[in-house]
Amino acid sequence: MLRLSKLTDYAVVVLVRLDAGLELQTSPGIAAAIGVPEPTVAKVLKSLSAGGLVTSLRGARGGYRLARALEDIPVGEVIAAMDGPIALAACVDGSATECESLALCPVRGRWDPVNDAIQRALSAISLADMREAAIPAVFRVPHTAELGRSDASRQ
Amino acid sequence: MLRLSKLTDYAVVVLVRLDAGLELQTSPGIAAAIGVPEPTVAKVLKSLSAGGLVTSLRGARGGYRLARALEDIPVGEVIAAMDGPIALAACVDGSATECESLALCPVRGRWDPVNDAIQRALSAISLADMREAAIPAVFRVPHTAELGRSDASRQ
DNA sequence: ACATAACCGGACCGTCGCAGTCCTGATTAG
């Protein structure tokens, strides 16, 4: 239950990887570093960029960079960037129609306190708290050693 | 975005309705009272019964009853009964294979603190806290008035 | 100026879980 999308999980891995000390990292480079297909990583980075969690530099020698320190990124914000606004209900979006009839809809505002509680819980945990386990041992070894390998070797 | 299943929302409405003071209520009766199709209500009640939130009496003159007071039912338990164990990850089930390779899987134990926080948040809110808004005004009036609508019309 | 590398913003499709319904038993009151 509360199925967190797999993309969101990747997002955490990607963000932690972005904290590896380098100034700028490319999408293919990150993909190689964390062992996730490049198109998927690209998609994650796009969402994160749209959510303001990373800043991007276009063009050759471009790449991504953390917009803030991991300590200042609550996990709730990552989820919001990937899966949309955090809300625990079936019809919470600000859709105009309001389930056709506001009075009839049994799903109304009731979950607000629950949502607030979850929001608070997710705001209290930062990515720094999840950092340690974020990059599995297998991928933690090739750090700054040679990370432009699998993409640089393609030319 | 943490989509809560619609069934879970119905579950809250049903549970609140079960608190209406009657000793025993049948599935069709509840359906008529809250304005939700009978088969759906039946499904919800089955799940709730399996989760130990309501007790059932089979046979003629049977029905459902709250297993505990609303104050003693945290919303997290309702969610767990309807949507399975509360866990915020893609692969958290106790599946044997563990994503094929435990070492490789980037999704491992990292979300535990987050899950714990959510679990705590959901345990702190009881159904009594959600009672007021649970049954919309429209359905709060016709208590036992004219509920022979959709259940009497079938067969 | 040109080629290259990288991001951007979509469209696209297969898969899977969910909502909702229905059917066939098992159980109990009258």
Add this chain to the structure above:
DNA sequence: CTAATCAGGACTGCGACGGTCCGGTTATGT
């Protein structure tokens, strides 16, 4: 025995999600 009710499935249509790909834009470096 009969009727009412719960129990536990099977089944189906739909929509969201994971994952991939493509054309376009921007910037670097020669």
